[in-house]
Amino acid sequence: MDFSIRAANVEDCKDIARMITELAEYEKMADHVKVTQRDLEQDGFSKNPFFHGIMAEVPEQHKTKEGHTKIGYALYFYSYSSWKGRAVYMEDLYVMPEFRGKGIGKALMSKVAQLGLAAGCNQLNFTVLDWNKSSLDFYLSQGCFDVTANMGYHCMRCEGEALEHLAQP
Amino acid sequence: MNFKIRAAKKEDCKDISRMIMELAVYVKMPDQVKISHEELQRDGFCQNPFFECLVAEIPEEHKSKEGFTVVGYALYFYTYSTWKGSTVYLEDLYVMSEFRGNGIGTGLLSKVAEVAKKKKQCVQLQLSVFDWNTPSRDFYAAKGAQDLTDTEGWHFIRFDGQNLDNLANEAPKD
Numbered sequence: 539m540d541f542s543i544r545a546a547n548v549e550d551c552k553d554i555a556r557m558i559t560e561l562a563e564y565e566k567m568a569d570h571v572k573v574t575q576r577d578l579e580q581d582g583f584s585k586n587p588f589f590h591g592i593m594a595e596v597p598e599q600h601k602t603k604e605g606h607t608k609i610g611y612a613l614y615f616y617s618y619s620s621w622k623g624r625a626v627y628m629e630d631l632y633v634m635p636e637f638r639g640k641g642i643g644k645a646l647m648s649k650v651a652q653l654g655l656a657a658g659c660n661q662l663n664f665t666v667l668d669w670n671k672s673s674l675d676f677y678l679s680q681g682c683f684d685v686t687a688n689m690g691y692h693c694m695r696c697e698g699e700a701l702e703h704l705a706q707p
Numbered sequence: 708m709n710f711k712i713r714a715a716k717k718e719d720c721k722d723i724s725r726m727i728m729e730l731a732v733y734v735k736m737p738d739q740v741k742i743s744h745e746e747l748q749r750d751g752f753c754q755n756p757f758f759e760c761l762v763a764e765i766p767e768e769h770k771s772k773e774g775f776t777v778v779g780y781a782l783y784f785y786t787y788s789t790w791k792g793s794t795v796y797l798e799d800l801y802v803m804s805e806f807r808g809n810g811i812g813t814g815l816l817s818k819v820a821e822v823a824k825k826k827k828q829c830v831q832l833q834l835s836v837f838d839w840n841t842p843s844r845d846f847y848a849a850k851g852a853q854d855l856t857d858t859e860g861w862h863f864i865r866f867d868g869q870n871l872d873n874l875a876n877e878a879p880k881d
Contacts, residue, residue, distance in 0.1 A: 618798060
């Protein structure tokens with residue numbers, strides 16, 4: 539199937555918001571999503587964006603029954619390793635179920651890797667849920683390394699009241 | 708003990724680099740450190756820095772036996788959660804062993820949270836810790852951090868070296 543990969547623009551935020559919700563549902567965490575289309579527009583397309591996006595699009599003749607041609611996306615931003623230097627973090631990678639198995643996910647991820655290398659990064663990092671076997675198998679088949687399984691790295695978070703309390707001057 | 712937390716300056720990079728190595732030794736991975744103070748200067752003090760850093764300083768009369776007065780640091784950067792929004796990621800938090808137990812680590816962590824809230828309205832602070840590192844896990848748990856690997860099953864995944872090059876080479880041509 540023919541598809542194209544391109545940089546996201548502000549008009550894509552409606553579709554990105556839609557697919558963020560679809561991804562959260564897939565991960566069984568739909569109630570965790572607080573970010574709206576408007577937040578994405580402000581946070582991703584202002585002077586100092588928090589993230590960058592890549593879109594996967596199919597031609598009109600392959601659109602979904604609801605009429606969508608934007609059928610996958612990747613969101614990423616630059617991060618830093620105090621040991622290795624510049625890195626890129628892929629926050630989301632998603633392809634709508636009816637378009638999977640056609641190399642679209644791989645193409646999106648490769649594009650993030652390519653852009654990261656061009657920016658001088660030497661790591662591409664992301665997270666995946668341990669029960670998500672199909673995603674984990676996909677990533678492992680591409681040559682990644684599970685830092686949690688192999689080195690015991692645990693992801694931690696402070697939010698809500700705990701963060702408020704911490705931020706008291 | 709009297710100490711001051713302040714934003715790092717370019718001139719602090721030699722001390723930060725020294726302490727990055729001390730932290731790597733503490734987590735038993737000194738051979739993993741590949742960057743020096745030069746990369747830190749380039750990447751942390753350019754027009755669009757990759758990270759920000761705070762340092763903890765003590766008065767001359769308390770300096771370490773080697774003569775250091777910069778005795779701790781926190782290195783962090785801003786990230787994004789498509790679920791929650793603006794987030795700060797704490798890449799490193801370190802206090803030299805002889806200065807621990809004086810509230811310096813807490814001071815650095817709190818300052819990161821305060822700065823992130825003020826500057827970027829961050830709603831989350833994230834970090835990683837090794838599962839065997841009980842003192843650090845206890846420190847963060849006491850501050851209200853949740854272990855997302857334990858509670859939700861998140862695994863941290865990485866591409867680097869030849870695997871990253873191979874992945875990038877397969878990107879569609881523009």
